[in-house]
Amino acid sequence: ADTLGAAAAESGRYYGTAVVPELLDDSAYGSTLNREFNSVVAENVMKWDATEPNRGQFNFSGGDRIVEHARSRGMSVRGHTLVWHAQQPGWVQGLTGDSLRQAMLDHISGVAGHYRGQIHSWDVVNEAFEWDGSRRQSNLQQQLGNGWIEEAFRAADSADPNAKLCYNDYGTDGINAKSDAIYRMVQDFRSRGVPIDCVGFQSHLDSNSDLSTYRQNLQRFADLGIDVQITELDIGGSGSAQANAYRTVTQACVAVSRCNGITIWGFTDAHSWRGDDTPLLFDTNYNKKEAYYAVLDAL
Numbered sequence: 045a046d047t048l049g050a051a052a053a054e055s056g057r058y059y060g061t062a063v064v065p066e067l068l069d070d071s072a073y074g075s076t077l078n079r080e081f082n083s084v085v086a087e088n089v090m091k092w093d094a095t096e097p098n099r100g101q102f103n104f105s106g107g108d109r110i111v112e113h114a115r116s117r118g119m120s121v122r123g124h125t126l127v128w129h130a131q132q133p134g135w136v137q138g139l140t141g142d143s144l145r146q147a148m149l150d151h152i153s154g155v156a157g158h159y160r161g162q163i164h165s166w167d168v169v170n171e172a173f174e175w176d177g178s179r180r181q182s183n184l185q186q187q188l189g190n191g192w193i194e195e196a197f198r199a200a201d202s203a204d205p206n207a208k209l210c211y212n213d214y215g216t217d218g219i220n221a222k223s224d225a226i227y228r229m230v231q232d233f234r235s236r237g238v239p240i241d242c243v244g245f246q247s248h249l250d251s252n253s254d255l256s257t258y259r260q261n262l263q264r265f266a267d268l269g270i271d272v273q274i275t276e277l278d279i280g281g282s283g284s285a286q287a288n289a290y291r292t293v294t295q296a297c298v299a300v301s302r303c304n305g306i307t308i309w310g311f312t313d314a315h316s317w318r319g320d321d322t323p324l325l326f327d328t329n330y331n332k333k334e335a336y337y338a339v340l341d342a343l
C-alpha cells in the first residue's frame with residue numbers, strides 16, 4: 045500500500061489525524077488528508093466549550109462538518125472528548141455538587157446522543173490522573189468524588205451503545221505509576237461491569253522519549269480484554285531520530301492485535317499545537333518526511 049490509511053487497513057486498523065474544520069477545503073490540506081487518512085478526530089470542536097457554550101444550548105457546527113467530511117469519504121471518526129478538566133465553558137467552572145453532576149450527564153447525553161451511531165470510539169474521559177497515579181484534583185473530582193468517571197462511562201453507554209468507550213491520557217507511554225493507576229481502574233471497571241472498551245494513549249513524545257516498555261504496556265491493557273488505541277501521536281525533533289521513534293510506536297501497535305489504530309495530532313508541521321516544533325509526518329509544505337516513510341514501512 046502507498047498511503048497510511050491503506051497500509052493500516054491491510055491489518056484491519058485505521059490511520060487517523062486530528063483536523064480543524066476551517067482547513068478541510070484548503071486544497072493542499074484537504075488533498076493530503078483525503079489521500080492518506082481513513083480516520084479523523086476533531087482537534088478542538090467537539091470539546092465541551094465548543095459544543096455547549098451555554099448550558100443546554102448545543103453547537104455542533106464544527107463537529108458536523110468533520111463528521112460529514114469523514115462520512116462522505118468512508119473515514120471513521122474518533123470522538124474527543126466528552127469530559128475533561130480543560131476547555132470547559134465558563135458556566136461549568138462555577139458549578140458545584142449535583143448541579144455539576146447533572147451538567148456532566150446532560151452534556152454526555154447531548155453530545156454522544158447527537159452523534160449516536162457515527163463515532164467509532166469516544167474519549168469519554170480525558171486526563172483524570174496525575175503522574176503519581178493519584179486522581180487529578182479537577183472540579184469534577186472535587187465536586188463529584190471518585191465515582192464521576194464511572195458515571196460518565198455509564199452515561200456515554202446509554203447515549204451511544206455502539207461506540208467504543210475509551211479512557212484517554214498522556215504520560216502513559218510505558219509502565220509507570222500513572223499507567224499502573226489507569227490499569228487498576230480498568231481492571232476494577234471490568235470486574236464490576238462498568239462499560240469501558242478501550243484506553244487511548246495520547247503519546248505526545250520527543251525523539252528521545254523512553255519507549256522501552258511502550259509495547260509491553262499496550263499489551264497488558266489489551267490483556268484485560270479491552271482495545272487500545274494511540275490517540276494523539278506527535279514526536280518532537282526531526283530526521284532519523286524522529287523517524288525511529290515513530291517506527292517504534294507504529295511497530296508496537298502492529299504487534300498488539302487489540303491495537304485498533306493510530307491517530308496523529310495533526311499531520312503537517314504547518315499546523316501543530318506544538319508551535320515551532322516539527323513533530324508531524326509532513327513538513328510545512330506537505331512534503332513527506334523521513335518519519336512518514338518509517339511509519340508507512342512499519343504498518
Ligand code: XIL
Pocket residue numbers: 087088170246276317
Ligand atoms: C490541544 C489542541 O491541539 C490545541 O489546539 C488547543 O489549544 C489545546 O488542546 N491533550 C488533548 C488534546 O487531549 O485535546 C489537546 O489538544 C492536546 C493535549
